[in-house]
Amino acid sequence: MRILVTGGAGFIGSHLIDRLMNEGHDVLCLDNFYTGHKRNVLQWLDNPYFELIRHDITEEIRLEVDQIYHLACPASPVHYQYNPVKTIKTNVMGTLNMLGLAKRVKARILLASTSEVYGDPEVHPQSEEYRGNVNPIGIRSCYDEGKRVAETLCFDYHRQNNVDIRVARIFNTYGPRMLENDGRVVSNFVAQALRGEALTVYGDGSQTRSFCYVADLVDGLIRLMNGGHMGPVNLGNPGEYTILELAQMIQHKINPEAEIQFKSLPQDDPKRRRPDISRAQEWLGWEPKVPVQEGLDKMIADFRSRLVPESFASHGASDHGAADGTPRIPTTVS
């Protein structure tokens, strides 16, 4: 099949592309390189069945494809809050453009939605029936509400224009190729511990998250795309940890001497999050397989190799970042 992956040069998108290329598909990777990098798809650049398109999805594009994995959108709070209006445009205008494309060429489209549509949930764990507790005017709203509108657009295009949709609600995912400075918790802690810096726990660290290894997530996305249910379907690992527990786990693995530093909790930070994956189990025969301890080891090995100073020069600077892969935007939360 000819498959378009928007946001294909990003963290999840590039792992998805690896799977699709290895399965023998024709893959088009579309990205504006805001948080994605060519180096994530470097291994495919010379392959005739792979095409890299620099494009911003807020602008229309005409392509001929059979399937669309629509992932383009910054996912780290630091990145999506840097230019919130752009984040909304990406989610709304970008998703409109991709749905328009799907409609025109009769392609099936999968939206990478998020557990953030549940906001700061009052129901635990979260099943797909839960309608969420989202602040419409807070600093996370550009992303939460943006994704909620993106889901609405998918279902309206389905009802009104018969577009073949799939909607995945992705919970916190981690693994190799995350940006070392992208501001998300697992990448922050691993990079901090490897650099000998203090691990920054926001608040008292009692808030929880559930962490899914990227290979498991990609498997779930592919099953959803090729199965018979449009969703929404939660994809995540139900193993739930407090942020302090996560910090201690990473501290223990990398540097037991590393300090833990408590910082202020960002506004609207969800207190508890854990997916109910009954629907994914029943509809897709899917559940995560990689235990967090094993996934963390793989991610730490990747970060260790990237954080060796000499390797920065050989990887080169990114389009939007410094030579060490740091995006040219602030990466601290005050």
Ligand code: NAD
């Ligand atoms: P990422 O930031 O690594 O990847 C996003 C990609 O989209 C990047 O390559 C970026 O350059 C590209 N992009 C952003 N805006 C664009 C635009 N306007 N036009 C074209 N390309 C654009 O993030 P990720 O973790 O790989 O997340 C991928 C998708 O999965 C996102 O839609 C995100 O909302 C969703 N998601 C991720 C997680 C997670 O834990 N990683 C959780 C829930 C949902």
Ligand code: UDP
């Ligand atoms: N967090 C933290 N230290 C960090 C980065 C994040 O304690 O250096 C916390 C953050 O406040 C949140 C949790 O970790 O409670 C997950 O944050 P992340 O940005 O990874 O994802 P999200 O909040 O979108 O789930």
